[in-house]
Amino acid sequence: MSGLARDAAAFKTALHRQDYTSWHSQPPDIVYSQPADTGTGTNVNTQLVYLVNHLKHNGNPMRLQDLAILTNTPVDTDRVLLEKFRAHDRVVHDPKTDLYSYRHDFNVRNKAALLTEIQRQTRKGSGLSVRTLKESWKEAPQAIEELEKEGEVYVTRTLKDGQMRMVFWNEVKPTEEQGGMPVEKAEFHDLWHELEVPNDVDLLKALASEGLQATASAAPAIKHGGVKKKGKKSAPRHRQVRITNTHLKGTIDLSRDYVAPGGK
Secondary structure, three states, X not given: OOHHHHHHHHHHHHHHHOOOHHHOOOOOOOOOOOOOOOOOOOOHHHHHHHHHHHHHHHOOOEOHHHHHHHHOOOOOOOHHHHHHHHHOOOEEEEOOOOEEEEOOOXXXXXXXXXXXXXXXXXXXXXXXXXXXHHHHOOOHHHHHHHHXXXXXXXXXXXXXXXXXXXXXXXXXXXXXXXEOOOOOHHHHHHHHHHOOOOOHHHHHHHHHHOOOOOOOOOOOOOOOOOOXXXXXXXXXXXXXXXXXXXXXXXXXXXXXXXXXXXHO
């Protein structure tokens, strides 16, 4: 038998030994409503978190079909996942356009709306987190820097790298009409530094002349006498007992210990 004939016979034998059953059968427990390997997991709750996060960072309303393709999840075919997605408190569905968007903490899309929101929060006694504003509007940091240069807001920054942290509304605008302009040095600075703080005694006299008095923490402590020398402690003094039972006087000596007859 030639070499070519031997190779052909070996090839036929290998074909007969090959198992083709796996080509036509699938395990009975495969769920066809979910992809076998999506990259986002097969758990419904895990896929829900991935969908909401994608909608949050996208920033624009999206179609359900586009969400399914971009996140590689069956949100457009899996009824359970779709119901959970629509019921999420951060997901907004517009039935007119059939688009889905993320519900941010603040609905700002321009510089004017941003300033209005900062003013509202500052009047309540608190500022706004720059990070939270950036999540609502990606261009918020640039707008905040512009508002800061215009004197509309105050910004706090981190000590390490100077990143913006909180923003507050500047209620005192740097204008001649509303005040807030820098003060001339000769007008205020020199007068301020020329002021002398009186000593404690003169301060108490000045307060007394106006009918006022210093608080306990501000009043100077007045020491009486010298400082006692450290040494051995003196023996405790015996105080004389005061007899109050005067009606027994003459019958019992109360200055001595009373001992009952028989030593009991």
